[in-house]
Amino acid sequence: MNQLDSAEEHKLAIENLGNSVAAKKENVVAYCVMNSMNRRAFLEKLSLATAGSLFAGRAPAVLAQSSSDPHISFPSDPRDRIAIPSYPFRAFIVSPNNRERDDDSPGMNLLEFPAHVVAKFHVHNIEPLSSHFTSVEWDYLDDFRKAMQKARVRAVNIAVGISRSFYDSDSSARQMAVASAKHWVDVAERIGSPGIRAHIASTKDSAPDVGRAAESLRAVAQYGAEKNVVITLENDDLVSEDAFFIVKVIEAVNHPYLHALPDFANSMMKGDPDFDYRALQAMFQHAYNICHVKDGETNDDGKLLTVDLKKSFDILKASGYRGYCSMEYDSTGDPYAPTAKLIEQTIKYLS
Numbered sequence: 001m002n003q004l005d006s007a008e009e010h011k012l013a014i015e016n017l018g019n020s021v022a023a024k025k026e027n028v029v030a031y032c033v034m035n036s037m038n039r040r041a042f043l044e045k046l047s048l049a050t051a052g053s054l055f056a057g058r059a060p061a062v063l064a065q066s067s068s069d070p071h072i073s074f075p076s077d078p079r080d081r082i083a084i085p086s087y088p089f090r091a092f093i094v095s096p097n098n099r100e101r102d103d104d105s106p107g108m109n110l111l112e113f114p115a116h117v118v119a120k121f122h123v124h125n126i127e128p129l130s131s132h133f134t135s136v137e138w139d140y141l142d143d144f145r146k147a148m149q150k151a152r153v154r155a156v157n158i159a160v161g162i163s164r165s166f167y168d169s170d171s172s173a174r175q176m177a178v179a180s181a182k183h184w185v186d187v188a189e190r191i192g193s194p195g196i197r198a199h200i201a202s203t204k205d206s207a208p209d210v211g212r213a214a215e216s217l218r219a220v221a222q223y224g225a226e227k228n229v230v231i232t233l234e235n236d237d238l239v240s241e242d243a244f245f246i247v248k249v250i251e252a253v254n255h256p257y258l259h260a261l262p263d264f265a266n267s268m269m270k271g272d273p274d275f276d277y278r279a280l281q282a283m284f285q286h287a288y289n290i291c292h293v294k295d296g297e298t299n300d301d302g303k304l305l306t307v308d309l310k311k312s313f314d315i316l317k318a319s320g321y322r323g324y325c326s327m328e329y330d331s332t333g334d335p336y337a338p339t340a341k342l343i344e345q346t347i348k349y350l351s
Contacts, residue, residue, distance in 0.1 A: 069256045070230050072194045072289055074322045078350035082343055083125035083156045083326040084117045086110065086132045088335035097131040109134060111144055114153035120336065121343060124153050127326045130160040130184060141190045155193040156324045157290040160184045162199050165240065166216035169206040174216045181220040188229045195230040195289050197261050202240035214252035221258040230289050232261035235279055243267050243279035250286045260286035264312045265294035268305045280312060284319035291316065292328040293346055304331060313349035
């Protein structure tokens with residue numbers, strides 16, 4: 001085999017790695033031909049060329065076909081990585097879809113939330129909950145974006161609740177779930193959010209199914225790629241959103257716009273700390289842009305299950321995660337002091 005034949009053979013092999021490294025492939029092949037590289041040197045050069053496409057342990061083979069990585073720049077300063085979700089303040093948010101509003105507590109529209117977060121916590125990133133939007137009409141969303149701009153705040157994610165299940169045995173129900181998620185991708189694009197959390201609802205008619213969920217979420221991820229909006233799945237419900245089920249779905253979909261949203265405490269609801277930390281570790285291997293920080297959570301019996309924050313942040317850092325940390329206090333009582341405490345602890349562990 002002569003040099004040119006060898007180079008052509010390698011070029012064909014590289015083309016199977018996917019379009020995301022196409023430009024680098026051509027440069028490597030040209031380098032081989034011009035410099036009479038042998039097979040071993042060529043493979044070493046290929047390894048260097050494809051290294052730039054890796055993130056959080058992903059190998060080139062798992063990059064989605066004809067899709068590039070999300071275009072998101074993350075801050076490095078610990079405080080700038082902190083976000084405040086609207087969920088802990090659900091008792092105060094006035095919205096037609098907010099069933100947890102406490103009429104005896106002071107109220108505010110989501111439009112007021114950005115400035116409120118800056119005033120109370122000196123944080124400039126927020127994570128609104130979908131049910132806290134008064135409207136999803138473009139005029140309201142434009143007003144929300146203006147309110148964020150005025151407060152110098154950015155929505156870094158939208159936590160979206162979806163009533164239909166991505167794995168329902170009824171294909172029409174799955175299609176409705178996909179349509180709902182796509183709609184919220186449009187909302188995210190409108191307000192400038194780089195991501196949405198898509199809730200995986202349970203269904204009485206079928207058990208969690210990796211194949212059906214993957215088929216549905218592949219369509220959502222592809223749509224998110226068109227809008228540069230990352231789709232994340234949270235380990236929220238122990239059945240429909242079990243951490244290890246989510247990981248299987250993400251790996252089956254195999255798309256750079258579908259990632260995990262690790263929640264520090266949700267898997268602790270099983271009552272097994274070892275399970276929680278294994279679940280957190282598995283989720284962070286697929287995390288990208290958002291995670292939920294908690295130091296504990298109250299179960300259905302009213303018992304507070306605590307989380308080892310240092311151990312959780314050690315897992316976060318070991319994974320190479322560079323995204324945002326959302327302070328999702330989720331227990332009884334006033335959320336303001338516990339949120340301020342979470343901010344202080346997060347800055348400490350990220351520093």
